[in-house]
Amino acid sequence: MPELPEVEVTRLGVAPHLEGRLVDSVLLRRDGLRWPFPPALPGLLAGQRISHTGRRGKYLLIHFGHGTLIIHLGMSGHLRVLPLGTEPKKHDHFDLVVEGQGDAGRQVLRLHDPRRFGAVLWHANDDGDLDQHALLRGLGVEPLEAHFSGELLFRASRGRKAPVKQFLLAGDVVVGVGNIYACESLFRAGINPKTAAGRISRGRYDKLALAIRAILAEAIVQGGSTLRDFIAVNGQSGYFQQSYFVYDREGVPCRNCSAPVRRIVQGQRSTFYCVHCQK
DNA sequence: AAGGTAACCTGACTGC
DNA sequence: TGCAGTCAGGTTACCT
Numbered sequence: 001m002p003e004l005p006e007v008e009v010t011r012l013g014v015a016p017h018l019e020g021r022l023v024d025s026v027l028l029r030r031d032g033l034r035w036p037f038p039p040a041l042p043g044l045l046a047g048q049r050i051s052h053t054g055r056r057g058k059y060l061l062i063h064f065g066h067g068t069l070i071i072h073l074g075m076s077g078h079l080r081v082l083p084l085g086t087e088p089k090k091h092d093h094f095d096l097v098v099e100g101q102g103d104a105g106r107q108v109l110r111l112h113d114p115r116r117f118g119a120v121l122w123h124a125n126d127d128g129d130l131d132q133h134a135l136l137r138g139l140g141v142e143p144l145e146a147h148f149s150g151e152l153l154f155r156a157s158r159g160r161k162a163p164v165k166q167f168l169l170a171g172d173v174v175v176g177v178g179n180i181y182a183c184e185s186l187f188r189a190g191i192n193p194k195t196a197a198g199r200i201s202r203g204r205y206d207k208l209a210l211a212i213r214a215i216l217a218e219a220i221v222q223g224g225s226t227l228r229d230f231i232a233v234n235g236q237s238g239y240f241q242q243s244y245f246v247y248d249r250e251g252v253p254c255r256n257c258s259a260p261v262r263r264i265v266q267g268q269r270s271t272f273y274c275v276h277c278q279k
Numbered sequence: 280a281a282g283g284t285a286a287c288c289t290g291a292c293t294g295c
Numbered sequence: 296t297g298c299a300g301t302c303a304g305g306t307t308a309c310c311t
Contacts, residue, residue: 002304034287034306058305075304076289091289115288117305135306162282171306178304268284270302 002073004143004176005219007058009238010079012220015053017081017107018062018098022049024106027095029088033116034074037094041122045069045096056131057139057175062096067124069096070135074117082108094120140173143212148174150206157197157205166267167197168212177212181219183247183272185212192278193271194264218243246272 002010026042038044045064054061054068060079062069071079084097084106094111111120123133130136140156141148156173157164168174168182177185186193188211191204200208224238241248245255250263254274264271 006304072305074288074306077304113288114290115303115305117287119306160281166282169305180304267282269305 003178006224008220009224011055018050021098024097029093033118038122070121072119076115077113077118139175143174150209153205154202160197163194164197165193180247187246193273
């Protein structure tokens with residue numbers, strides 16, 4: 001789960017508990033997830049002050065004076081802020097304990113990730129620019145920033161034969177749009193997900209860019225989507241899934257034209273769309 | 280360069 | 296009740 005809105009909702013939720021605080025300790029309960037945790041992490045972070053949080057695509061960033069902690073939630077990860085002493089559950093792999101501030105006591109930022117496709121990595125300032133980090137280097141434009149546009153999608157797609165759905169998911173042109181929001185955006189823009197990216201007009205990309213922006217922004221306001229694993233930091237569920245028009249609605253009447261929503265597979269991922277509304 | 284596929288892993292659900 | 300099969304929000308590595 002977590003696509004851009006879920007990561008941003010997570011960031012907004014954890015930020016007040018982290019920014020400006022000192023790290024007490026770091027606890028690693030296993031060697032790593034997708035990649036090994038940096039073994040030196042506890043020593044690198046203990047006693048250091050968190051300056052601010054950020055996000056690049058689906059990567060959550062926790063910035064320190066000497067470097068940045070990079071967290072990815074994979075398919076099934078979530079972060080919670082809990083009172084110190086809360087018993088860890090199965091699949092709780094990583095704790096960042098922060099000092100209290102004001103009335104608040106020490107708290108723990110805890111990463112839970114059953115499938116373990118997530119990641120926790122460290123980028124030291126000495127290693128160069130963060131945006132040149134191996135995981136961030138090839139990423140496309142942030143869809144909620146001003147320079148994201150239909151023109152950008154149009155230009156980047158010329159000559160591409162891949163279906164537009166996979167073009168969006170690839171992440172090298174625009175970041176943060178995962179399977180749910182790609183399906184929903186294409187529906188809103190009225191574009192068939194199977195259409196070759198390179199054969200879509202400028203005007204239709206203008207519409208698609210607006211749809212992507214609007215849907216991501218709406219999802220953030222609604223607290224993201226709650227599927228099997230995503231729970232916001234405060235334990236509340238997001239409710240954007242109630243707003244789905246096509247995702248996970250195979251066979252259900254289209255909310256626009258009542259034709260049954262169709263499910264196909266593209267690049268090993270399910271795509272949901274309306275044959276009537278998306279040409 | 281771009282495209283296709285397998286792989287990583289657990290858990291929930293379905294059907295027999 | 297159990298067992299096998301399918302599917303799930305992501306991304307990289309590797310091959311054409």
